[in-house]
Structures are given as structure tokens and as C-alpha cells.
Amino acid sequence: MTSTLPVQHLLERHRQQFPGLANKAYFNYGGQGPMPQAALAALQQAHLHIQQVGPFSNGSNAWIHQETQQTRQTIATELGATAETITLTDSVSTGCNIALWGIEWQPSDRILITDCEHQSIIAAVQEIQRRFGVVVDVCPLLATLNQGDPVSAIAQHLTANTRLVVLSHILWNTGQVLPLAEIVAACHAYPTQEHPVRVLVDAAQSVGVLPLDLAVLEADFYAFTGHKWWCGPAGVGGLYIRPEALETLRPTFIGWRGITTDANGQPSGWERGGKRFEVATSDYALYPALRVAIATQSEWGSIEARYQRIQSLSAYLWQQLRELPSVHCLRTTAPEAGLVSFQLVDQVSGRSHRQLAQFLEGQNLMVRTILNPDCVRACVHYLTLESEIDRLVAGVQQFCQMVG
């Protein structure tokens, strides 16, 4: 793949804003994205501003209120939602926990979770199961990576007592993009005994990658973070809650940010919208930093343009890896997003994927291992250079030759 020269030139200039990209070839965007310099500066500036006007004062409280509002609005605009549907959180896991623990579970309820979810959410679901006696069903989606239909796989596992379906929009292990709108439609249409089937989406790998219109997707809970594909700071993310699902969801972890108080300062109810699930003091300086990170990406191109570039780059990486005799790509066709997962084939089994990842990190090529399925995951973003991909492929080849 050869980019036209002007685009390449623009990208190299754009990349200079990301100090984390200067000294390495980076393929861990799905773990954490590199922050643009302007976001790092916004963080520091916000901290200094808080010291200047407060740290605790009417002035700083007004600033915090404005920052939280603006950040909910910026996020909402990116996701095709309204600010009231957004809860600011510190991580994807917290967003998932808000949804999971906010449902008033009955022992007859069932949760359907896929076999490709992150250990964070599996562990939370298992504790819900233990505490409330609900039944957990597992839907095999790994097998649908290259054939079969994830929509019917999920639909086949729904029951009259299924109350929640837990899945990722983009599977963190294989990179498969699930047809979320169709899955949600099948869940919402399913005739249940008492409660409608709600859909909780782990959006760790989809926000900042896919063009999204949550109002159209109709997922009930969509939990995401700013520090992966949006390249914001670690420690700030959010949860979208569909208005239809909000009214029956109870706040669990509770603090002053989510409640209203009366004239005597006593709790009198919940804040409107997603704010009711926010707890208490945070590192508010993260909020302007996240907005700056999102704005920096938009300067390069629209989400559609970025997604298109991600797809062409991941196809390029996938194709090159496929040509290596010692490498097996999990997908038999080009990836749909930025995650490219592959395995070392038998002849190099004397060495583990962990050793490959360590070898590559020694060459400043950053990838990660996944345990289920056992593989190496390399992520490309719109920021990735073709030359970085070439270096990565050469590094993998070198490792395989050393072993062979």
C-alpha cells in the first residue's frame, strides 16, 4: 500500500504532536493510545488553574461544573447521543459495573455473555451470579470469527428469563466487529417473561474507531474509555445509557455528584440523566485533556476518514503477516477494524507469544499477548505509518528465523 505523498506528509506532521510515538513503533492502541502534546499541556494547565482559583472555592466549583458539562457534551456529540445520556466514569469496567449492579436482580433472571469478553466483566458477572443467584449463559462467538452468524448465535441463546446480554462491539481478542444494531434488535424483539432484554456493550475497542450513532444502534448500556482509541488520558471514560433504560437503573456506588439535596443539605433525589451515576471527586483536569485529544484527532480527519485509514492499514498488516510461513492470522479475511491477532505456528512452538512480544518490545515494537485465544495482538490506528508495519513484520520474521 502506498499513500499519496501529501497525505503521508500531513500524517508525519500530525504525528509529531504525539510524544509517545517518537521513540517506538506502537501497536498497543487497544491497550492505551498515546496522548497528544496539547492534551498533556491541557492537563497541566487545568491543574494550575484549579490552584489559581481554588483549589476549593465557588470559582473552582463553577469551573468543574462547566468542564463536566462540556465533556459530557463533547462525548455525546461523538457518539450520536445527548449529554444527558452520558455518565462520566474512570474506566470501561466502572461503566459496566454501573449497569450490572444497577439492575435489581431476581434469582430467576439470566445473563447471557459471550465467550470473548474481557476478564474484568466476566468476573463482575460471576459475582452478580453468586450474590443474587441469577443464571449465567455463555454464547460461543469465537467460532463465528470466520464463518457463521453472531446474530443468530446470540438469538439462539436468549430465553424468556434473559434480562441482560453482555457483549463487546469489537471483540478485544480477535478484533471481530459484531453487527450490534442487528443483535440489539433481536434482543429487544425477543418475547420475555417480565423484563425486556437489555444489552450491555463493552465499547473499549469501538469508541474512537467506528463511526457511531448510538441513538440508532439502540444499545441500552454502552461503556467506553477515553484513553484507548481516543488517545486521551487514562482515568476518564463514560457510560451511555439509553433513555428507555435509565429510569429502571438504580445508582449503586453513590456520592454527592449523583444526588440532589434539600435546603438542609440532606439527600432529596437523583440528579437528572447519567450524572446520577457519577460518584464524587475526580481528577477533573482529565476532562479538558480528553476533549483536546478528541479535537486533535478531528484535525487530521473525520471519524469516517480515520476508520477508513484504520481498515486499510490493518488489511496491509494482515496481508503481510499472512505471508510469513510461521504466522497464522486468526482471521481468514482482512480485519474489520484496527486489531490484528495472530499466532505462531507449530514449528516455532518452542517459544511463546510472550517471548515474541518481549523480543519485539526490545526492538521498540510494542504489541501485546492475549490468552484466550492464545495469540499476539497488534493494533493499527489512523496514526500508524506503513513503515511501522513493515518494521513490525520484519521483527516477527526475525524472531521466527532465530527460533527456526
Next chain:
Amino acid sequence: MTSTLPVQHLLERHRQQFPGLANKAYFNYGGQGPMPQAALAALQQAHLHIQQVGPFSNGSNAWIHQETQQTRQTIATELGATAETITLTDSVSTGCNIALWGIEWQPSDRILITDCEHQSIIAAVQEIQRRFGVVVDVCPLLATLNQGDPVSAIAQHLTANTRLVVLSHILWNTGQVLPLAEIVAACHAYPTQEHPVRVLVDAAQSVGVLPLDLAVLEADFYAFTGHKWWCGPAGVGGLYIRPEALETLRPTFIGWRGITTDANGQPSGWERGGKRFEVATSDYALYPALRVAIATQSEWGSIEARYQRIQSLSAYLWQQLRELPSVHCLRTTAPEAGLVSFQLVDQVSGRSHRQLAQFLEGQNLMVRTILNPDCVRACVHYLTLESEIDRLVAGVQQFCQMVG
């Protein structure tokens, strides 16, 4: 009160490390403490380091692991505890929620809460009541500010079904320091039906003020934050859990930080100690910044020396306020810690406490209002200058004269 000149000189030099103190007279330490410059620098340096070695890599993961361990250890040392008893959280409220939701409530259980708690924890307790049908008893401690015995007030409200007592070590509204060791002893000695009485302490106003030895105090749950009296960044705090209470407390909000995984990456159990209650990705840069903030305070003096200075300064403020005819101090004797709460007496009732706080903020004198009881709260730290107190008292006097 006149400080000896060398101490005053040292303090003025020490204060120059806090940019937030340069342009105002600050009395909101109980809301948020000003960060030392070195902590702000540590924050920025940590963010740059993460970009340098990662942001996601074996190198950055090792750095994060080391930072979390060191921060738990630093906190534990300050509190007279071991690192394993510490859970890192983002706020006091989160720490309280971990304790509140981690108990497996039965409808026959009772919670005893004082009438002086923060709305955050009242609201969380009310939701526990609603979800699990437990009974909530309220113990009147406001009336013990100047007379009576808080220990017997609490002891009198214990029942055979009391499972948890919720109280603050230092009451955020009146500044009263509760005799925690005696209260805990009374709770633990109380003969209950099934479960021992556990004690959850809101330590928002005590950590960084009182010399503490949690191993001796024996409170079961002690929830605190770094951003108030420790002058750390907002967004990092912790929860101490007494070893005897840890084994029966279940994690509620759950993520990868708190769990162990097997060879296939599937959840296999909980991490040891307090770490099991930590959820997922945070702004890890806050950790070194908090440690630097704690170290900066230690450079000025030990916690005992700082507490002594806080007490002499709050006595000085209390005494001066008492002499104003339009002011009523809530306490009839000098405060025990840094919080000084006072009211405007009837003749100035045409104006509210909120107006007083706004008037003072206009003069760069930062205080806050409290609604229960209706009062103004001014906090002094070891950092406070006598001249700042004089300016505050003059400001209050000026407001009263304007009204009169």
C-alpha cells in the same frame, strides 16, 4: 498568638512551594488542599514517562505496578497499617461504597449512622436500605458537640441486629473529633445476634490532620482521600480494611486490577488484601504526585508537630471570632482540629451565610458554607499564617458592619 520568628520564616519559605497559596488566604483545606509545586511537577513527569515507555507496554505496566505498590506502602506507613490493608480509590465516597456494598445484607440487619454525616454517605446508606430492606438508625451526635458523651450516645443506639456503624472521625460540619478508639471498642464489645458490629469511618477530615495508628484504633473500614489535608491531587484516596473484616467483605465494582486469572486469562480468584477492591485503569500519575505531597508536608514537620500547630491556629481563629458580637461559634471551647464552624447571629440575619462566603471570596478569603447545621466553615492547616487569620476575622467583621 505570636510565633517565634525562625518558625515563621521557615513556614513562609515552605509555603512558597504551594502556588495555590500565593494569591489568597485559604480556609478550605477541608474541601481540597493546595498542591505543592513538586507534586504538580511529579504529575506531569509521570505522564511524560508513561508516554516515553508506553503508554501500554511491559515497561509501563511494570512502572504502574511499582507505583501502586509504593503508594499503598506510603499511605500505610502514614496510617500505622500494612500495605496489604490499603485499597487505592479515587475518593472517600468510593471507599465508603466499597465497604457498604461489600457486606451481604440481610433484611434483619440494622445500620447505625450519626446525624452529622456527609450527604454522600447518607444517600448510599439510604439506597442500601431500599435495596436490601435493612433498618437504618440515626444517632444524634450534633448535640454532643459541647456537652454529653458521643461514646455512650452510640452505645445506646446499638442493637442485637446492628451490623454496621457509620460515622466520621472528625465531623465535617462541626469539626468535632470523635473518640474513635472508645467508640470502636464499644461497638466490637457489643453482644450481637449473628455478625459482629463493624465500624465504617469517613476519614475525609482526619487523614493528614490527626496522628493515626489504625492498628490500635481497630476501626474496620477507614475511608480517606489524598486531596484534602494531605494536599495531594484530586482523584486519589484509599480505604483501609482491618484484616479481620477483609475476609467477609465481597468486591462489588470489579475489574482486572482486583482479580487473578488462570493460564487461559479467565478469572480465578481475588488479589490478596485491599488490592482486590481496586477496579481498573486509573490516572496512575496521581500516585507519585500524592507521595510527593505527603513528603513535602513531612519536610516541614512530623504529623504530631503539624497537628499541634493546627490546634493552636484553630484556637486562635476561634478566639478571635468569638470576640465578634455578630458571630456565634458552634463550639464553646477551642476546636480540637482545623475546622472552625460559626454562624452569624440574629442581628445580621438579613444576609445569609452564602452571602458572607461570597463576600469573603471577593476579598480572596476562601471559606465555605455548610447547611446542617447552617453555618460557615473556615479550616486552618499547619500552612496557615496568623496574618491570614487576622485578615479573615477582619473580613467577617467588615461584612457584619456593612449589614449592621
